[in-house]
Amino acid sequence: MSYRISLLDKSPLGAGETADQALARTLTLAQQAEALGYHRLWIAEHHNTPQLASPSPEVVIGWLLGQTKRIRIGSGGVMLQHYSPYKVAENFNLLASLAPGRVDLGVGKAPGGLPHSTRALQQGVHADEKGTFADQLAQLDNWLAQTRAESSDTVLATPIPPQRPDGFLLGASLESAELAARLDWNFVFAAHLNGDRQLLREVISRWRALSLRDAIVAVQVIVAADAAQASELAAQVEVWGVRLANGQRVTVASRPQADDFARQAGSPAVEIVRRESSVIAGTASQVCAQLDSLHQDYGINEFIIDTPVAEGAARLASVRLLAQALNRAEVLL
Structure with missing residues (x-):
């Protein structure tokens, strides 16, 4: 296998479940992902969504870091428009101080909810002071870059970690790829939200021209024991x-x-x-073949796997079956 695989989790609630059950499964997922060789696990941010238990990824990240040992843990992503870039830098510098070298800061431009929740999140924030999303991301990058006080008046996003969290911009446009390259951040193409293959090709081509960093793509994947079951689950997405x-x-x-x-x-x-639908669904061997094809056609270095299934056993099985199949293929090579 010549590409990495990672996970995106939204802590969905299955039928009749409570948030604590969904979050307990997220912990199980993180620990299994670590044992199965996944590179990173990211927690999404969604507001006022009863079916998802993940409005504050930074809280869950700290919890998961304390109960795993090696796997990178991060956000996929923090919805920066709602927050002070300084506060986001503080949160992730603190996390990176708790687990040096294991923290990812993924940032997204979407609201992560409907307009009523956006207004509630931004109540009291002066819109004219926020600037554009690009302004906010540049501010965040600046706060993360400052590690030494020049005078007693210098403001730092303390604590300063031994290694700053790795930054990722999530998007599905040329504009987002160009912004990430300009700040020397990683970029993740959100193919799980926009599966337009022509756009994917254009964005990755532009990214390759602007940055030496890896090409990372988020995709929706459902793996089941048989193709019929996978298709049935995919039809619900x-x-x-x-x-x-x-x-x-x-x-x-x-x-x-x-x-x-x-x-x-x-x-x-x-x-x-x-x-x-851009869901990649099937048996483990069928899904591996499609990921291999995407890797070869577009030069993808890493897939962020989103499994859009609320039912817990099916989600965990999908993650396990995919990793086992890819690991077997790597051994055979």
Whole structure:
């Protein structure tokens, strides 16, 4: 195997489950991922979403770091528009001080929820002081880079870790790839949200021209013991693109969420479209073959695997079956 595999987890609640059960499974997932050889595990950020127990990835990251030994743990990602870049730098410098060399700071541009939750998160924040997303990311990078006080008036994002957290920008556009390259951050193409292969090719080509860092792609993967079961699980996954009259574009998981987003935003929807499924589903050997093909066609160095299945046993089985198949292939090579 000539590429790394990692995981993205949203701590979904299965039918009849509570948040503590979903979070306990996230811990199980992290410990199994470490034993199975996954490179990193990231925790997503979603707000006002009863089906997901992950509004604060930095809290879960600290908990997971304390109960694992080697695997990298991070955010996939922190929704920077809601927060002070300084506070984000403090949080992740603290995490990187607790577990030096194991912390990833993934940052996303999306709201991570519907407009009502966004307004609640940003209550009291002066919009005119925030600047653009690029401004905020540059501020965050600057806070993480400052490690020494020039005078008593210098502000540092303490504690200063022995190794700064590794930065990743999550996106699905040329603009995001260019921004990551400009700041010398890692970039992750969010193919789990936008599976347009032509766009993927264009963005990775541009990334290769601008950065020497790895090409990393997030994909949705479902592995099951037989292809029929995998197809049945994949059929339940929906991805909807929303474009509003105010220019805002978001990706949601259902048509009702798309309608709610437009209503809460107070801007009519210009376009609501269900995107073609980009889920890679099948038996372990079938999924491995598709990942191998993507790796060869696009030169992908690492896949961030999102398993969009709420039912706990099926999610854990998917993660285990994929790793076992890839590890066997590597031994045979």
